[in-house]
Amino acid sequence: MSQNYIAYHFTVAPLQPGSEILIAQLGYAGFESFTETDNGLTAYIQKAAWKEGILDDIQILSSEEFKISYTREEIEQVNWNAEWEKNFEAIEVEGKCVVRAPFHPEFGVDYEIVIEPKMSFGTGHHETTFMMLQFILENEFNDKTVLDMGCGTAVLAILAKMRGADKVDAIDIDPWCYENSLENTMRNGCDSISVMLGDATVIPEKKYDTVIANINRNILLNDLPIYGESMMDGGELYLSGFYSEDLPIITNACNKLGFSFVEKKEKNNWIAAKFVN
Structure with missing residues (x-):
């Protein structure tokens, strides 16, 4: 179905975590889809839902921490399905998994994940999602209990389940x-x-063998103690969504727990890291 949309083109500095915070706040205001650009993002809202x-x-x-500017335009008859078919390419990971x-036609690999992205984060295109998919392919998930925080499209939770996980919970703060x-x-x-x-406060009161969190540095640092309380001894923690220069800070916070x-x-300067307790 085609709709008339209002598009806001944002320039954001620093790009991260500025863009992620902006997307979250715009989502609560009624913006329903986003595309990332080299220097920011474009946010879309149906014209009928827009207001001054x-x-x-x-x-x-x-x-004062971020410098953000924007322009606004009306876009007629945006057909999101057509846009995705034009722009969304399949992602292959290690010759074993395709998102x-x-x-798209079937690829005939061990793990074939079909995602209708709808502008949600987590199609496998972003470096952090790709690396987390690699970690799930390389490690043992059979019969494990898994928590996927900031699940986006749930692609990581889905692969963990396909890899034999017993119970999998997936949480995201974005209604979309x-x-x-x-x-x-x-x-x-x-x-x-x-x-x-929801956020980390809705994590069920149980213990997980594995916690996966692909979010951003500030949220990870804030929520790490909650992840620690939710994990079994000998559990595995997979973290991503931060840059190489942030790894010492993340590692230090993990060591303290x-x-x-x-x-x-x-x-491309993005990091995914594995920790054990």
Whole structure:
């Protein structure tokens, strides 16, 4: 279905975590889809839901920590399905896993994940998601209990389930991601995955063998103690969403909670790291 949309083109500095914070705040204001650019992002809202002053409550715009500017335009008849078919390419990881859209042909690999992205983060295109998929392929998940924090499209939770995980919980603070995760888990025959809307405060009171968190540095640092309390002894913690220069800070925070650094992956200055307690 085509709709008339209002598009805001934002320039954000520093790009991260500025863009992630901006997306979260815009989501609460009613913006329903986003595309990242080299220097910021474009946010879309249906014209019928738009109003004057819609950005007045977007707190990051008045923050002294970030420099953000924007322009606005009306876009007629945006057909998101057509846009995705034009721009979304399948992602292959280690020759074992493919993340593709429904309109792509089957690849015949061990793990084929079909994602209808709908502008949610986590299609495999971003370096952090790609590296986390690599970690899940390389490590043992059979019969484990797994928590996927900041699940986005739930692609990591889905692969963990396909790799033999017993119980998998997936949590995201973005309502759009929550709905998208529900759709994607069902589409891939993983509807036993429990998808929840919220932040770390909604983590169930149980112990996990494995926690996966692909978010950003500040949220990770804030929520690490909660992850630690939610993990079994000998559990594995996989973290991503931060840059190489942030690894010492992340590692130090993990060490204070009893986690030891095991290994890291790096791609275009982004880091994914494995820790054990």
